[in-house]
Amino acid sequence: MRPAILYPLFAPVGSIRGLGPKLAKLVEKLAGPHVLDLLWHLPSSIVDRRLAPKVAEAPDGAVCTLTVRVDRHMAPATNRQPYRVCASDETGTVELTYFRGQPGWLSALFPIGAWVVVSGRVEWFNGRAQMAHPDQVAPLEEAETIQGVETVYPLVAGLASKVLRKAVQTALAAVPELPEWQDEHWFQRQGWPRWKPALVAVHAPQDEADLSLEAPARRRLAYDELLANQLALALVRRQQRRLAGRAVRGDGSLRARVLEALPYALTGAQGQALDEIYADMAAERRMLRLLQGDVGSGKTVVALLAMLNAVEAGHQAALMAPTEILARQHLETLTPLCAAAGIEVAVLTSRDKGKARAQLLERLAAGRIGILIGTHALFQDEVGFADLGLAVIDEQHRFGVHQRLQLSNKGRGVDVLVMTATPIPRTLTLTAYGDMDVSRLTEKPPGRKPVDTRTIPIDRLEEVVAGIRRKIAEGARAYWVCPLVEESEQIDLAAATERHAYLLGALGSRVGLVHGKMKPSEKDAVMAAFAAGSIDVLVATTVIEVGVNVPEATVMVVEHAERFGLAQLHQLRGRVGRGAGASTCLLLFDQPLGPTARARLAILRETEDGFRIAEEDLRLRGAGEVLGTRQSGLPEFRLADLAVHGDLLAVARDDASLQLERDPELETPRGQALRTLLYLFERDQAVRYLRSG
Known part of the structure; x- marks a missing residue:
């Protein structure tokens, strides 16, 4: 139950005096439904009168x-x-x-x-x-x-500054005095204001310095938000650890056969990650580990060996992918290796229907299928395992925490391994995956060639097309990525459909098209034709970003590269350079380039290290843009900016774990104040994990 002291802050914005139903709707659209949401909506500038x-x-x-x-x-x-x-x-x-x-x-x-x-x-x-x-x-x-000094807030059409300013002042007048949740010694050293004065101060800047993300009041509020985040993750992690697990130790027989069948030796990083995973699986508590690996660093092989460890011990394993294309591709990659080990692997997606589906579910429930690969279809109630021991979730940022738990509930004490090919900056790893242990694959398997990356102005399009014509004549295949599916009236971008028509005219009929609005079966058919070589050029939106594997494709063209995030461009570049041939990535940009876009494209030319690229992306664009936070399940911060407040995150993590060591159920006066903090930042779920919560 939310404490009564917070009721005024969680009242609907329509309860603010002077906001009628029509204005309240606009304020809600701008900031959110509660009075507190309006208080988190901070000024962007000032007018000094x-x-x-x-x-x-x-x-x-x-x-x-x-x-x-x-x-x-x-x-x-x-x-x-x-x-x-x-x-x-x-x-x-x-x-x-x-x-x-x-x-x-x-x-x-x-x-x-x-x-x-x-x-x-x-x-x-x-x-x-x-x-x-x-x-x-x-x-x-x-x-x-x-x-005096007039604060200027970001607005929405139909809402006047004066009305919003007045509403904020009315809301501030109703803010209660809350108990101090900060550690007193740390708080004094920082020279920060108390919570309520800090909130008042950020809404009353007197000069540009007061608007800064580094201003004491803003840092104080940012730290509160990061502390709530880290405390909630620590409680979730502890709850996971409390759930009964079981020791899983295979005899190594199946893994030995697969390692023999592999055409290369594992890298040092793969070996280390596997040691960490096997140790987690052998422990009595449940594993919850994140495997971060750059494009082509060999995560799938690590996942397979972890799954075989479970199968050797008499259990089953599941591998969940975000799309059908990716699920079927995993099946293709793993089938020959599983055949070498003599175990049955199958795939289940929403496309599987009728008798074949019923038979598959029967074999799964009987324990005859050792490894099941699938999409969201794995969550369905009728999907039952004989004994699920390990769940592997690929591209974690496409799935939420709840889906993670849903899959692990399909067995007893299921270990969970989460994988992502999107290198995530350390600060973001802490905020999004603080409830997990982390392994990183920082080496590429032997034989992967570097990709020659070039930036070219889009007005040299005809030269690029001529170059691709030459490459195709030599037997190469190319991706051509566009940012939109149809011409947008607001943003004049070359759409995939239009570019496809243009390239058909310039290169002949062997040009395919894939975009997000197509049916999965249509997409799969085009992708299969490209993989088989009956299509030379694949025009696509970013649906090809994750996991697609066509070793013969050696050219990647990204149109309007300045519109993409760095992590996304790095992912796209990772689609080439997978075979024996030398590969090229051409980033076409529209002039003039802004300083941030120029810096981003320069980094891609300099390095193929996904982790360095991710850190630069965070520095240049801020956390809200990296990975496209809204789609990624990463937390959205209202007050903290990780590019600026990253130093506070590590402190918040230490503070949270130390507090839970000293006061596991948050019962001391500071503990009780921290419960209020969790409710303030709507981390109610975490409070439920406390015994007296």
């Missing part, structure tokens, strides 16, 4: 607040001319101009002879001061409501 000179001394182009007497109104002869109000002080005259101004409204706003305060940008024209559409106007007795 403190400069209050006499008219004659007002600097050109500056925002000024002037106190003037209204002298006369000059209504325009036609609609094309502005309505002018002439006003003055003892030093000079200023013209207040309004285009399409309503005479009645302006007469009431500026009564002749009255003293008023106006604020806006002053511009001098032919020796006369002018202010077009003043931002603020008030009678003299209300001067203090204008002359």
